[in-house]
Amino acid sequence: MSGTPASGPVGTLNPQTATSTIPPVSNPKNKEIYKYEAPWNIYSLNWSLRQDKRFRLAVGSFIEEYNNKIQIITLDEEQGEFVAQPAFNHYYPATKIMWMPDPKGNCPDLLATSGDYLRIWKVSENPTKLECTLNNNQSTGFCAPLTSFDWNEADPTIIGASSVDTTCTIWGLETQQAIGRTRNVNGHVKTQVIAHDKEVYDIAFSRATGNRDIFASVGADGSVRLFDLRNLLTSTIIYENRNRTPLLRLAWNRQDPNYIATFAMDSKEVTILDLRVLSTPMATLDNHRGYLNGLAWAPHSSCHICTAGEDCLALIWDIQSMPRAIEDPILAYTAAAEINQIQWSALQPDWIAICYQNCLEILRI
Numbered sequence: 001m002s003g004t005p006a007s008g009p010v011g012t013l014n015p016q017t018a019t020s021t022i023p024p025v026s027n028p029k030n031k032e033i034y035k036y037e038a039p040w041n042i043y044s045l046n047w048s049l050r051q052d053k054r055f056r057l058a059v060g061s062f063i064e065e066y067n068n069k070i071q072i073i074t075l076d077e078e079q080g081e082f083v084a085q086p087a088f089n090h091y092y093p094a095t096k097i098m099w100m101p102d103p104k105g106n107c108p109d110l111l112a113t114s115g116d117y118l119r120i121w122k123v124s125e126n127p128t129k130l131e132c133t134l135n136n137n138q139s140t141g142f143c144a145p146l147t148s149f150d151w152n153e154a155d156p157t158i159i160g161a162s163s164v165d166t167t168c169t170i171w172g173l174e175t176q177q178a179i180g181r182t183r184n185v186n187g188h189v190k191t192q193v194i195a196h197d198k199e200v201y202d203i204a205f206s207r208a209t210g211n212r213d214i215f216a217s218v219g220a221d222g223s224v225r226l227f228d229l230r231n232l233l234t235s236t237i238i239y240e241n242r243n244r245t246p247l248l249r250l251a252w253n254r255q256d257p258n259y260i261a262t263f264a265m266d267s268k269e270v271t272i273l274d275l276r277v278l279s280t281p282m283a284t285l286d287n288h289r290g291y292l293n294g295l296a297w298a299p300h301s302s303c304h305i306c307t308a309g310e311d312c313l314a315l316i317w318d319i320q321s322m323p324r325a326i327e328d329p330i331l332a333y334t335a336a337a338e339i340n341q342i343q344w345s346a347l348q349p350d351w352i353a354i355c356y357q358n359c360l361e362i363l364r365i
Contacts, residue, residue, distance in 0.1 A: 032364045036073055036082040042355040044113075046097045047345045050105050054347045058111055059360055060094035061087075062340075068093050070113060072123060075362070082360075088128050092116055095146060101153040103347070110185065114146040118161050118171065120185050131185035134161075136169050136192060148202045148249075154212035158190070162200035167192050168217055170229065193232050197221040202249050208257035218247035218262055224273065238278050239271070251295050254346075255302035263292045263307075270295055270307050272319060283322045287315060287329055294342040300349040308339040314354055316365065333363055 036059075043062035048054065055075035061068045071087040092115040100110040110131070111121045118134040137143055144165035152158035159171045170190045195203075196219035206214035213229040222241035238260075241247060245264040253259035259282070260273045270285040270292065290311030298304035303320035315329035337356040345351040345362075353362045 031080060034075055034080065034082065034362050036084070036360045038071065038358045038360070040069060041340075041358050042360055043340055044094045044097045045341050045343055045353055045355050045360060046099055047343055047347070047353060048099050049101050049103050049346055050099070050109070051103050051347065052105065054345070055362075057343075057353060057360070057362075058097045058099065059355065060090065060097050060113065062093045066091060068115075070094060070097065070111075070121075070128075072111075072128070073360070086127065088121075090115065090119075092145075096148045098149070098151045101151055101156050107156065108185065112149065112151060112159060114149045114161060116143050116145055118146060118149060118159065120173070120187070122185065132187055134159075134171050134187045136189050147200060150204045150215070152205045152212055153207065154205070154210055158205075158212060159187075160203045160205065160215055162195070162203040162217055162219075164199040166194050166196050166198060166200060166219070168195040168200055168203050168215075168227070191229070191232060193227065193235075195219065195225060195227070195235070196223065198246075201246065204250050204252045204260075206257045207252045207254045211257070214257075216250060216252065216260060218250045220246040222247055222264070224250060224260065224262055226275070236278075238275060239273050239281070240279070249292075249295060251297055251305075253302055253305075254297050254299050259302070261295055261297065261305055263295065266291050268292060268309070270305070272305075272322065274322075283319055283326050285315075285317050285319075285326060285329075287327075288313060290338070293338070293340055296342050296344040296352070298349060299344055299346040306342055306344055306352060308342040308354060310338040312336070312338055312356070314339060314342055314352065314363070331365065335361070 040061040042059050044060035048056035060070050068090045069087040070090045072085045073082045094113040096114045098112050109123045113119050120131045122129050122131045144163045147162050149161040157173045161169050169192045171187045172190045173187045195217045198220035200219040203217045222244035224239040226236040250262040258275050263270045268288040271281045272283040274282040288309050290309045292309040295307045306316045308314040312335045314333045316331040318330045335356045339354050339356050341355045343353045
């Protein structure tokens with residue numbers, strides 16, 4: 001990742017801090033940046049989690065009309081260029097895209113998207129097909145849009161979705177490998193909970209190894225709430241924004257489940273929370289000069305997080321000095337326009353993906 005930080009020296013991630021090691025990716029051209037230009041503005045994106053498809057991503061359009069697009073692109077490592085599959089239709093812009101967390105490829109190659117409903121797609125060399133539409137609305141006259149969702153890594157049969165109707169819905173998926181079935185994926189509602197007093201804007205399951213039951217959500221009431229699937233009669237408010245400003249996104253640390261990051265609407269600050277110290281932020285990252293749009297924890301290190309926003313900056317922070325103040329990022333990249341989304345590759349921790357306008361870039365850090 002090239003560029004200069006907003007202040008402070010340029011740095012690099014230190015592999016010595018990684019809690020697990022992943023072999024480095026070789027690339028004959030050794031480029032630092034690869035770029036793909038779509039025929040429409042890009043809003044949502046996600047890295048593939050399959051070991052044999054490490055440079056595959058899915059991107060979603062932002063077109064202000066009913067018909068939108070999802071496209072799957074793969075970096076040809078020999079040619080040094082992205083190869084795009086034909087885009088397929090999606091109703092409304094996808095608020096989020098996620099590949100099924102199935103690194104070994106034991107399940108069907110599935111992709112999920114959220115918008116008006118939660119949809120599960122089966123990806124193959126043939127045209128991508130819609131496997132099922134998950135809809136918990138009993139009334140056909142109203143559809144409460146989904147703001148986000150998360151696929152449970154500890155148990156990929158579980159997906160949680162957040163909605164503007166104040167609820168979080170937990171879905172159970174059944175997948176079958178039988179050949180010849182027209183639909184080999186279906187889902188059912190495991191539970192639905194009124195999660196917040198107002199709209200719910202994001203949901204995330206804990207990344208603790210083997211823990212499939214804990215998830216958190218943020219919403220327009222300015223709170224972060226913690227839930228346990230084993231007992232949904234109660235929830236824990238772990239943080240409330242001082243001004244009750246809506247919280248838009250949250251991300252769970254992928255190596256240390258004690259830490260959650262979040263940011264508010266029209267905010268330039270990221271708040272780091274420690275679940276062992278309720279209500280009080282552990283740190284604030286405030287070097288952005290424009291409103292935030294995305295954040296992503298490093299997949300291999302508990303003390304690195306990347307943030308991005310409307311100042312065109314993607315900043316990487318080292319938070320290991322907490323609770324002392326964290327003044328400057330250790331690394332920065334300046335994009336050509338406001339960054340809409342950022343994703344850190346779980347399979348290749350030396351690659352980060354960003355999108356702005358109609359462009360997707362993957363950056364070697």
